[in-house]
Amino acid sequence: MIDKKTKIYIAGHRGMVGSAICRQLSSAGYSNLLTRTHAELDLTDQSAVNEFLKTEKPGYIFLSAAKVGGIHANNTYRAEFIYQNLMIELNLIHAAWQAGVKRILFLGSSCIYPRDCPQPIKEEYLLTGPLEQTNEPYAIAKIAGIKMCESYNRQYGTQYVSVMPTNLFGPDDNYDLENSHVLPALIRKAHEAKIRGDKEVVVWGSGKPMREFLYVDDMANACIFLMELDISDGIYNIGTGEDITIGELAQSVIDVVGFNGDVAFDTDKPDGTPRKLLNIDRMRALGWKPQTSLRNGIAMAYADFLSKEVG
Template sequence: MQQQDKIFVAGHRGMVGSAIVRRLQDDGFNNIVTRSSKDLDLRDQQQVSKFFAEEKPDYVFLAAAKVGGIIANNTYRAQFIYENMMIQNNVIHHAYVNNVKKLMFLGSSCIYPKMAPQPLKEDYLLTGLLEPTNEPYAIAKIAGIKMCDAYRAQYGCNYISVMPTNLYGPNDNYDLNNSHVLPALLRKFHEAKINNIPEVVVWGTGTPLREFLHADDMADACFYLMQHYNEEGLVNIGVGKDISIKDLALMIKDIVEYEGQLVFDATKPDGTPRKLMDVGKLHGLGWDAKIELKEGINEVYKQLKTSLWKQKI
């Protein structure tokens, strides 16, 4: 990519897309095209066709998606598969029609089989059954990977796919019903502290193991791969280390300085027992994560205390 190139970041208001925009701007890329969902509905083929025909971007980061935690994935199953399929089908196809030089499709670690060996290697894709609670979302993302590969094979398109692990950072979703585990815990502990609530309830048993990557690290990896990776298939983006939900909750409890009790609600689903990414391919390409988990959560919490929670989210 050259600094004068026109770059479309789809999903720029979300945690992932906004981090990619910041990373591009940090390196002097200012010809960045963005659209809010009100201005451009990526589910609408006609709108997407018109946008690409008018704007003619050189590069595309496809970070737009309908996302959520376990409950949201399991509740809105039809929406998760339909909306994600429509978004990626429209963007990938019209990138091809309008001769986009390169496109990056961002997926999720939930694409891997529920009981796949750990850590998760890229070639474990489609080797077993998916986690039932997020199967529709995972199938949509798998279709996106295969679509990129198919357009590469048939049309010679330089489309690449990356699969980030669980992310956290600025512009995360803090809705207690639809958010992922880390932001949900941050909000729960913060609100329990300021309201003197004696206990915080954590969904599940606390035993599942999860890996967490700061959104700024993720964006840096995407920026790096957009310039150094040009192959079919996918690349995992992660830190290569995981932590139990219980230990994560204890870490956040310590960061927030909450002094109440921790209670685990085993009636809520745990999801996949473990989901650790094998990042050997990423390291081999020359990139490694920099932000340690506790350091990253500390910074996120400082930002939240001075912004979002002043607005009483």
């Protein structure tokens, strides 16, 4: 069991995942949390990252900092997605090793897996086929981070673990329609349609792709669970083990939001990967399982959206 007074650095603490990790660490009694805003520390600046970790020497790092977005953002800003994510990972992992930080939990993404691999997706399917083209630069960057962790473990004896979350949602999500993921985008679309009195909500694609969704605080709990078990290496899928179609998701969102119109599909827009369901047997075998139902999670996410809209 890790000491509750251990200095823990959460890279990306203002993001949805990082803020959830901070919340769950605090509620679990961890009192020595280390954070830096982008203005205080630019993680793409190698010398700044080296100096920061050499000075602070945290006992554990949650590497949740990343440039993220939905299909449109990934496909439009391909150069930024590969460059910024690679720089963040390379700088932090290498500087951590140089500073003697033995333990890191690196957050990857389920998009690292081949576009058409068997379902549910097992960790060993990594690098067994072509990636989905719309988010390939982001996926390549995340795969590089995983392989960095593996390589430093093998060569230097570090304990760098990688987790692959499914589609996450919850407090502090991004609701910008230009670069958000599907669930927060649907929340905003349904809410605004309700306010305007529209007759329908338009959803990108056919509505047929299947996706899995995990409430972000469950994700954070999984990360802390692995830290406390003293897991030293490997890749772990984090999800629910269940998926639904985008069409079904849209209906669930409009039900929670209270929009009384219809759902229409813009089939000129891309669908992305047909299905992306994670096999979570490794986590189940360790004794972890998610606690939040999709319906309850959407309700809490909508409440968070409303609080920010009002605020």
